Amino acid sequence: MGINADFDDQYSHHHYQRVEIPPPKPFLKTLKSNVKETLFPDDPFRKFKNQPFSKKISLGFKYFVPILDWAPRYTLQLFKADIIAGITIASLAVPQGISYAGLASLPPVIGLYSSFVPPLIYAMLGSSKHLAIGNVAVPSLLISAMLGKVVNPHENPKLYLQLVFTATFFAGVFQASLGFLRLGFIVDFLSHATILGFMSGAATVVCLQQLKGILGLLHFTHQTDIVSVMTSIFTQIHQWRWESGVLGCCFLFFLLLTRYFSKMKPKFFWISAMAPLTSVILGSVLVYFTHAEKNGVQVIGHLKKGINPPSYSELAFSSQYLAIAIKTGVVTSIIALAEGIAVGRSFAIIENYDIDGNKEMIAFGLMNIVGSCTSCYLTTGPFSRTAVNYNAGCKTTVSNIVMSIAVMITLLLLTPLFHYTPLVVLSSIIISAMLGIIDYNSAIQLWKVDKYDFFVCISSYIGVVFGSVEVGLIVAVAMSLLRILLFVARPKTFVLGKIPNSMTYRNIEQYSTASSVPGVIIIHIDSPIYFANASYLRERISRWIDEEEEKQRTSTEIELQYVILDMSAVGNIDTSGISMLEEVKRNADRRCLKVLLANPGGEVMKKLDKSNYIDKIGKEWIYLTIGEAVNACNYIIHNCKFQSKRIDSSVTPDDSV
Structure with a gap:
């Protein structure tokens, strides 16, 4: 290397383009640029530049309330498509709303309320054209699992309902805060493998919980792990009701058959979409004429008539359980955001348009804040309802307005018709929907492509199924963070x-x-x-x-x-x-x-x-x-x-x- 030093000067005269050092920038300017790129990568305010004040006000309203932007261009042709889609998803929203409310240990009418007010808020504020708003299974299960530990929903239903509304309020505040502070990228820390394992595990737990309705059991464990559930089932063999089991298996077979047919023949998607409501009608008629409720088949019973009563006075801000309500709200809001934004982006990619993740968070947050004050619990954009909405030909969020009006009519006029709806039918509807969430094909693909991602997925799944939904969520987040640390370190x-x-x-x-x-x-x-x-x-x-x-x-x-x-x-x-x-x-x-x-x-x-x-x-x-x-x-x-x-x-x- 001593000889090399003699040639350094000689070689330095060879003509190569040298790497240049960028001109220095002031620290504050660099910091401002980095913050802007992190929080405002899409530069949402570029339209406001060089505009008169009145124009800026108009653009501001259109930015924060998207319906003001596209409503002037709305046509009768679009409305024809949206009204068909809205009626179609309403037929799915009614039975799902009632079913998922039961999953959250809430009165069935709360599920209907949740499909009335929140969709109206989202229709005005949301940026996705196809997202259909409603309550969903996994957050419903989380609410029941977390709040049910401190307050028994059957022994103290009023306090439990107050805590649910309070948790929904804080979920909305958390979601809206993320949107206003432009912190939507936080949700991206949950990897695809993590969400896949968690959702599949939660779907498995939900299916196991519905065995209570299928078997007609009156008493059941509040634990969600598979060991506790199976123990509760097999220690009550003498209380199994064969009538309920036969009815549940028949309706479950019917729902799975219609879904399989619609999958094979996409033109007939409406058959699968109408199947839950058809099951509710058939089940109610069957129970009414056979008096099956007297032979071990449990029914919904009386449903309160009328639209959402105000519930802002029910928010338990001074309750001793406020901390657990806040915790439940934050946890469920993250899951709801992850599902809703992922579903919205999926259909936006198919139709080649963009959605703003931060706007979606603001829309979700405000609809849950308003919902908590109008007797609703946590809502988001479920995949099944959105897929039906898309397949029905929806063009704008007006389909949510149509669905909301249909649910309002149901609340005002049709709730007495659900008196004889058997709970076993609702359990069959939930099981049918959850089986579609257990995506084993994606897990197999993870194994082929990335073994670590498969391990993350399975760890999350096992945490939910053998621990609890909370344990599974903690495992899921921990595995996601560990993966990031491994990439960095x-x-x-x-x-x-x-x-x-x-x-x-x-x-x-x-x-x-x-x-x-x-x-x-x-x-x-x-x-x-x-x-x-x-x-x-x-x-x-x-x-x-x-x-x-x-x-x-x-x-x-x-x-x-x-x-x-x-x-x-x-x-x-x-x-x-x-x-x-x-x-x-x-x-x-x-x-x-x-x-x-x-x-x-x-x-x-x-x-x-x-x-x-x-x-x-x-x-x-x-x-x-x-x-x-x-x-x-x-x-x-x-x-x-x-x-x-x-x-x-x-x-x-x-x-x-």
């Missing part, structure tokens, strides 16, 4: 080799034709360099150098002389990362190796310059591309060999003596 590094007959360098483990460059090791760092991974990267680079020195020592005449760090994927670096690079340089100096950098980004170059690392390594050893860095190394290596030969040939025997 253990980034990928690999050695690059040259593809024959090209100037392209690729991972030698991926490309069999890629060959290492004699005397040079090229290490690609596939992550920003932070305090969390700096120590690992230092050790990993050192090991790569050790392995390459051993390999080149045994396979070539040229020993390792240069270490090229490919920085193209290093988007940022902190002071710990810079210290790591300095240690790598000191380690390389002790081994008589030279460190080169290839393609560092602008942010990295600014920090390397301010820390004086560039002066330590030398500007002439930083290159735009790997190819230029390799050429620099080869030039010096070959000239060193040539110079060495000239020195050897000029030595005479007398000189050697």
Whole structure:
């Protein structure tokens, strides 16, 4: 390496484009830019620039209340499509609303209330054209599991109902706060594998809980784990009602058959959509004429007539259980947000339009705040109802308004007709809907593609099924955070080799034709360099150098002389990362190796310059591309060999003596 130093100045005159350091920016300007990119990546206020004040006010109303933007362009043709879709999803909303209210240990009419007011709020504020609003199974189960531990819904129904309304209120506040503060990216920390495992586990638990209705049991455990549920079932064998079991199995078979037929023949989606309401009607007629309620078949009973009574006075802000109500609200709001936004985005992608995640959070939050004051509990955008809405040809959120009006008519006129609706039919409806959520095909795909994601999914599923819904949620979040930490703390590094007959360098483990460059090791760092991974990267680079020195020592005449760090994927670096690079340089100096950098980004170059690392390594050893860095190394290596030969040939025997 002593000879190399003689050639540094000579090689520095070769004409290569050097990596430039971006001009410095004031700290406050940089901070403002970073905050804007984090909280306002879509730049929602760009339309407000250079507009008169009155225009800004108009645009502001249209931004926060989307219906004001598209309503003037609404046509009769769109209304025809929306009214059909609205009536279709209303036929699904009524039985589902009643069923899921029972799952939350609430009076059935609360489920109907929840399909009346919240859809009206979302129709005005939501940005998704296809999302159908209503109560859903998993948050309903969570509410029952969490609040049912402190207040028995059967022994103290009034206090329990107050806590449910309070939890719904705080769920809405939390959701709206995330939207107003532009913190929607927090929901993205729940990975697809995590949500898949959690939802499948919760669906399994919901199905097990419905065995109470299928078997006609009067008493059942409040625990949700599979051991407690199965113990409760098999310790009451003598109380099983065969009438209820037969009726439940028949309706479940009917629901699954209609869903299978609609899946095979998408044109007949309405058959599956109408099946739950058909089941309710048939079950009610059957019970009415056979008096099955006197033979062990439980029925809904009396449903209160009329639209939503106000419930703002029922919010239990001074209750001793306020803390658990807040906790329940936050937990259920996260699950509701994850499901609602994911469903909305899925159908927006199909129809090629964008939805604003922060607007959706504000819409969800406000509809739940208003809902908690109008006798509703937590609502979001369920997949099953949204899929029916989409297949029915809905064009705008007016379909939610139509559904809401249909539910209002039901509340005003038709609630007495549900008196004889058997609970076993509602259990069959819930089981049928939950079986569609258990997505084993996606779990199999995870196993094929990413074993760790499969492990995350299964861990979340087991946590829900064998622990509780809360345990499963904690496991799901913990596994998601662990995955992020593993990505950050253990980034990928690999050695690059040259593809024959090209100037392209690729991972030698991926490309069999890629060959290492004699005397040079090229290490690609596939992550920003932070305090969390700096120590690992230092050790990993050192090991790569050790392995390459051993390999080149045994396979070539040229020993390792240069270490090229490919920085193209290093988007940022902190002071710990810079210290790591300095240690790598000191380690390389002790081994008589030279460190080169290839393609560092602008942010990295600014920090390397301010820390004086560039002066330590030398500007002439930083290159735009790997190819230029390799050429620099080869030039010096070959000239060193040539110079060495000239020195050897000029030595005479007398000189050697």
